[in-house]
Amino acid sequence: MGFQGLRRLTASFILTAIILFSLASILAHPTPASEEDKIGVAVTIPPLAKLVEEVGGERVRVFVLIPPGADPRTYELKPGQLEMLGKVKVFVRVGSGLCFENELTNRLMGNAGGVLLVNASEGIKVVGGDPHVWLSPRNAIIMVENIYRGLAEADPEGQAYYAQNKEKFQEKLLELDREIVRILSKAENRRFIVYHPAWGYFARDYGLTQIPIEREGKEPTMKSLIELVEEARKHHVKLVFASPEFNPKVAELVAREIEGRTVYLSPLDQNYVENLRRAALEIGRG
Numbered sequence: 001m002g003f004q005g006l007r008r009l010t011a012s013f014i015l016t017a018i019i020l021f022s023l024a025s026i027l028a029h030p031t032p033a034s035e036e037d038k039i040g041v042a043v044t045i046p047p048l049a050k051l052v053e054e055v056g057g058e059r060v061r062v063f064v065l066i067p068p069g070a071d072p073r074t075y076e077l078k079p080g081q082l083e084m085l086g087k088v089k090v091f092v093r094v095g096s097g098l099c100f101e102n103e104l105t106n107r108l109m110g111n112a113g114g115v116l117l118v119n120a121s122e123g124i125k126v127v128g129g130d131p132h133v134w135l136s137p138r139n140a141i142i143m144v145e146n147i148y149r150g151l152a153e154a155d156p157e158g159q160a161y162y163a164q165n166k167e168k169f170q171e172k173l174l175e176l177d178r179e180i181v182r183i184l185s186k187a188e189n190r191r192f193i194v195y196h197p198a199w200g201y202f203a204r205d206y207g208l209t210q211i212p213i214e215r216e217g218k219e220p221t222m223k224s225l226i227e228l229v230e231e232a233r234k235h236h237v238k239l240v241f242a243s244p245e246f247n248p249k250v251a252e253l254v255a256r257e258i259e260g261r262t263v264y265l266s267p268l269d270q271n272y273v274e275n276l277r278r279a280a281l282e283i284g285r286g
Helices: 003-028 046-059 079-087 099-111 137-154 156-184 200-205 222-234 248-257 272-285
Strands: 039-043 060-064 090-093 116-119 191-194 209-212 239-242 261-264
Touching: 039 046, 039 079, 039 137, 046 060, 046 090, 046 137, 046 156, 046 272, 060 079, 090 099, 090 137, 116 137, 137 156, 137 200, 156 272, 191 222, 191 248, 200 209, 209 222, 222 248, 239 248, 239 272, 248 261
Parallel strands: 039 060, 039 090, 090 116, 191 209, 191 239, 239 261
Antiparallel strands: none
């Protein structure tokens, strides 16, 4: 074969490789033609929305039932949200025992036939009845796996796309876990105060202690506040987490009494990775 023939053969090989690579990319990244073609997915809380968006990417439209800043225990669905429920194909709930989820599940399954129900916490051990499993990157890796399986079942054509997104985000969560360990490795005080005891799994995973103002869902009494302040002073605790969903005024009062600082950090923040990283950084500061 002459030089010109070799060049033509090489060019033909390269062109074929490009075509095959492009075809593989299209098959691995199928995207709907329009917004209407996307899979409608309802989720109960904003952090779940983030996990679903990371896995579902451009193939899903996510509807959050409990908006940011709202107290899930008292929030009432709006008429527009009820109408929206008729457009979803998948309903993802935490599934770890959040009381309000049971009512939402009954209403959704009653308003929309053929909806696939996904329990994101399947396979996660709920400790002491604490339903806030998502506030642990290690738990979130399992939740992402469950979300992937649900989306793949509801939309088999997008399975390869979902699998690629899932693996990418799980690696990001693993890196977040390693980063939090590094941040907290030199923390001098591993205790922090919270109004609502939502950070139990985060505390468990990283050797921390959360001191809740609210206990068993009940508002604090004067006696319990005095005891909490005394405990905080004894252990030199200076950090108080407050969030808009749960009476930040009381958290601010406690921070003043212990001459500490109030940090506003919501367990329902949709910016999942950034929120947990910030929690670690604030605890690391003491």
